[in-house]
Amino acid sequence: MTDLRTLPKLELHLHLEGAAPPAFIRSLAARKKVDLSKIFDGSGAYVYRDFPDFLRVYEAACTVLTNPQDFHNLTLAVLEQSARHGVVYSEAFLSPDFCGGGDLIAWRDYLAAIEAAAATAEAEMGITLRGCITCIRHFGPEKARQIARCAQETAGPFITGFGIAGDEAQFHPREFAYAFDAAREAGLGLTAHAGEWGGPESVRAALEYLHVTRIGHGVRAVEDEALIAHLAERGIVLEVCPGSNIALGLYPDMSAHPIETLRRKGVLVTVSTDDPPFFHTDMTREYQMLADTFDWQDEDFAQMHQTALNAAFCDTRTRAAIAKKLE
Ligand code: HPA
Ligand code: ZN
Incomplete structure (x- = not known):
């Protein structure tokens, strides 16, 4: 099989x-005299007990x-890492709530900085970035409306x-319907975190x-089972x-992970890292786990790449350029 690290x-x-490397955050904390010692362990890695603690x-x-x-x-550091693991196209969740403590007035300046770094990375490392503006559920529906306005x-x-x-x-998701309607009207692709902690009903x-x-x-x-059939029939793509x-x-x-069961039942799956340094992972490791545990071969990865390419939130020209890199 092909080298999983260099596979596009x-x-x-x-x-x-x-995706911020702990060393990157630690050095900013030192420079800005913010005490973040509680979130790192002795080896300098992020430390948390459970999901709510992870969010904190x-x-x-x-x-x-x-x-x-x-x-x-940050964008340059993150894309450099992704490119090292063969990523040629990345969609990143950008949360205005976490830019300068949620300074929505300055949001465009943050976005301009991210976009400039993405252009540099594309020219120098051959990785294409697209941004998915993301609201934070526990900050509530009113904040989500404001973030949707940023997105529009x-x-x-x-x-x-x-x-x-x-x-x-x-x-409840229904409380965010307004924000998602606004984003859809602006022509944006839509995705929601669900079915992680919330159970199948959260996906529904x-x-x-x-x-x-x-x-x-x-x-x-x-x-x-009924939901599995519904996802498969509708062609809903899971970002696993x-x-x-x-x-x-x-x-x-x-x-024990259900990715293979879902795939075998016809659900479209893709694979990502979520927050790599928090979870001690990278794209090569994710691919290696699929190969080692479920015996995924070149054709399985190729099929998943096609799913991801079809589901990507990008224009036709970008999709065609990425398709070439996968050949
Ligand atoms: N789930 C929910 N929220 C998040 C996650 C996640 O995996 N990562 C960062 N924010
Ligand atoms: Zn996530």
């Missing part, structure tokens, strides 16, 4: 801030991202998607109220992040 890849589910640590790390230059540097104002060739992340236990609710074409995670759908699910204790190991 697409990644549809990556949180830009969540995540938000604490974001507090040192206070200006556009930080995001410029900046939708274009670079900002191509809208999504929701955060704590699935907070607020995301489809019913938010009309998304992709689901972030979605793996708990495996618990509901096995390493994330295992690190957060949703499944004990890859052999």
Whole structure:
């Protein structure tokens, strides 16, 4: 089989801030005199107990991202890592809530810095980035409306998607219908985190109220045969992040992970890292786990790449350019 590290890849589910190397955050914290010692262990890795604690640590790390230059540097650091693992196309969740403490007035400056870094990375490393503006569920529907407005104002060739992340236990998806309607009207592709902690009913609710074409995670759908059939029939694409699910204790190991069962039942699956340094993972490791545990071969990866390419939130020209890189 081909070398899994150099195999050209697409990644549809990556949180830009969540991909920040711990050393990057630690150095900003030192420079800005912010005490973040509680979120790192002795070896300098992020440390958290469970999912709610992960969200707290995540938000604490974001507090040192206070200006556009930080995001410029962050974007370059993240894309450099992705490119090292063969990623040629990446969609990153960008959360205005975490830019300079949620300074929505300055959001365009942050976005300009991210976009400039993406252009540099494309020229120098051959990796294409597209942004998916993401609201944070536990910050509530009113904040999500404001974030949707940011998305409407900046939708274009670079900002191509809208999504929701955060704590699935907070607020019902119907409360975010307005934000998703606004994003859809702006021509953005739609995805929602569901079926990670919320169970199959959260996937049903995301489809019913938010009309998304992709689901972030979605793996708990495996618990509901009728839902599996519905996902397969509708061609809903799951952005599956096995390493994330295992690190957060949703499944004990890859052999217990439902990605293969879902795929065999006709659900369209893709694979991503979510927040690589938090989960001690990277795209090569994700691919290696699929090869080792489920005996995925070149043709299985190729099929998944086609699924990801079809589901990517990008224009036709970009899709054609990425397709060439996969040949
Ligand atoms: N789930 C929900 N919210 C998140 C995640 C996740 O895996 N990563 C970053 N924010
Ligand atoms: Zn995620």
